[in-house]
Amino acid sequence: MTLREVISICSGSLVCGKQSLDRTVKLGFASDLMSDVLTLLDDDILLITGLSNIQAIRTAEMSDITQILFVRNKPPTKDMISLAEAQGITLMTTPFSLFRTSGLLYAAGLEAIY
C-alpha cells in the first residue's frame, strides 16, 4: 500500500516526506523496543511505534527503514524531523493506538514480518 493510503486508513497526517506519499510499503512492524527493530532483516518496512524520540529515527536509519508512523498523536520534535529529513525518512502520525493502527493496516493488506 502507498504511504498516502496508510495515512488515510488510520486518519493520520504527514509530518515530513511529502515526496514519498506514493511510495509503496509491503511490511509492517509495530514496536516500542528499538533493539527488536534492529533484529529485522527486511527492508521496506513501515515502523509503527509509540516511541517518539530521536532514537526511533536513528534506529530507522540503521535498519534502512524509510517510513515511521507515530501512534497516539505523539508529535516528533524539531530535532527528529531534521534528522529524518536528512536521512530521507518519512514521518507520519495517527491519533489511534498502536493496537488499533496495526489492526487497521493489517486488515487493509499490510503484511506482518513474523
Next chain:
Amino acid sequence: MELNYEIIAGDFSHAGFASSETKKVLKQLNISPKVIKRVVTALFEAEVNVSAHSYGGKVTCDISSKGISIIVADTGPGIPDLNLAMSEGYSTASREIQEMGFGAGMGLPNIKNNTDSLSIDTREGGNTVISMWIDFKNSAN
C-alpha cells in the same frame, strides 16, 4: 582507513552518531547494504550501551578491503558478570534507558548476531573493550 569517534556518557541524543558517520563511509565504498546493516546495527547497539552504562568511551573503526574492525572502549565501570550480560533478556538498564527504546537485554546478543567475530574484555571496576570484526564478504546473519 581509520575512523575515530567519542561516545559521551548519558548523552542519548548523540548515541548513533558514530554509526551514522560509519554508514556514510561504507556506502561511499560501495559495501553491500546487507553488510552495512550488520555493521551499523552492531555499532549502534554498542554506542547505546556505552552511553547508557559507562563513564564514556571511544570508537575506532579500521576499514580494509576485507572487512571492518571496530573497537569500542569505555572508561568503566566494567561488567560484573559477562555471561549474564550476554544472555538475551538480562538488563541492568534504568527506566530512562527503557524510555529511549532500549534496555530489554538485547544489546549484546544483537551485537553478537551481527558480527563475524566478537571479543569482550571486561572486569568489574575496570573498563570494557569490545572488539568486533565484520567480513565484507559475509552477509549471512
